[in-house]
Amino acid sequence: MKPYLLEIKDLCLSREGRVLLNHVNLALKPGEIHVLLGLNGSGKSTLAYTIMGCSGYTPDHGQILFEGRDITGLSLSERARLGITLAWQEPARFEGIPVGKYISLGMKEPDRQRVIEALEAVALPPAQYGYRAVDKTLSGGERKRIELAAVYAMRPRLAILDEPDSGIDALSLTDIERLIRRMANEGCTILLITHRDELAEIGDSASLMCLGSIAFVGDPQETRRFYRDHCRLHPTPPEPLKLGLEPKEGQS
Numbered sequence: 001m002k003p004y005l006l007e008i009k010d011l012c013l014s015r016e017g018r019v020l021l022n023h024v025n026l027a028l029k030p031g032e033i034h035v036l037l038g039l040n041g042s043g044k045s046t047l048a049y050t051i052m053g054c055s056g057y058t059p060d061h062g063q064i065l066f067e068g069r070d071i072t073g074l075s076l077s078e079r080a081r082l083g084i085t086l087a088w089q090e091p092a093r094f095e096g097i098p099v100g101k102y103i104s105l106g107m108k109e110p111d112r113q114r115v116i117e118a119l120e121a122v123a124l125p126p127a128q129y130g131y132r133a134v135d136k137t138l139s140g141g142e143r144k145r146i147e148l149a150a151v152y153a154m155r156p157r158l159a160i161l162d163e164p165d166s167g168i169d170a171l172s173l174t175d176i177e178r179l180i181r182r183m184a185n186e187g188c189t190i191l192l193i194t195h196r197d198e199l200a201e202i203g204d205s206a207s208l209m210c211l212g213s214i215a216f217v218g219d220p221q222e223t224r225r226f227y228r229d230h231c232r233l234h235p236t237p238p239e240p241l242k243l244g245l246e247p248k249e250g251q252s
């Protein structure tokens, strides 16, 4: 049996008197794509920041193991050096620098060919985008793709992708799926965070987060079914607007 790359053991975290992570357990094998589903506010990003070691996300209890080593006390940069990376929910920062340069920032050695491959992997023509500035003229979807290209170029051992699908249209989702599979085939382990249950199908395994706890772990289809059956995906629509068009009494 393969040892786990990442093991989260009984992780608890509270902020301002609120329990955000409640005895979370999760284990990912090397090269596995694990999809973490959950509604808005269920604690998915909090878990991502805690695994990454972001400031202010020190757990109150529990352990994070990476290749069997306890990394709970390591800083964000120490974890990054081990090959853990987080693609932020907010797209590319570092305003103003060329896209190609932004993508090469996280690479151990600058590699122009890898930058080109990364842009192609997210379906952004390198000749068109490589020298464009990372700034407000890029659309939200383009910025998101650039963030993913940067993660791909980095060749992390563990990539935490927090809502890579947000701001991406359904057609482009296929590009994202292809990229995630490609990363896994190249040996990267992926924790894919999303609230879109159709994305669960990319995973080798999946889990459902609910109110800071892992409520279900299983194969992607089972987890997806559980999510649909137990989480309210479509809140009750508001009362239809009264436009004065209702038939008056006596009219049919």
Ligand SMILES: Nc1ncnc2c1ncn2[C@@H]1O[C@H](COP(=O)(O)OP(=O)(O)OP(=O)(O)O)[C@@H](O)[C@H]1O
Pocket: 015, 016, 018, 020, 038, 039, 040, 041, 042, 043, 044, 045, 046, 047, 195
């Ligand atoms: N620093 C904080 N202090 C207090 N509450 C917080 C803090 N950070 C997050 N929360 C709360 O914790 C809960 C979980 O937030 P989190 O961002 O982890 O959810 P999420 O599942 O990633 O949601 P989304 O899908 O909307 O991104 C939310 O109710 C949020 O308001």
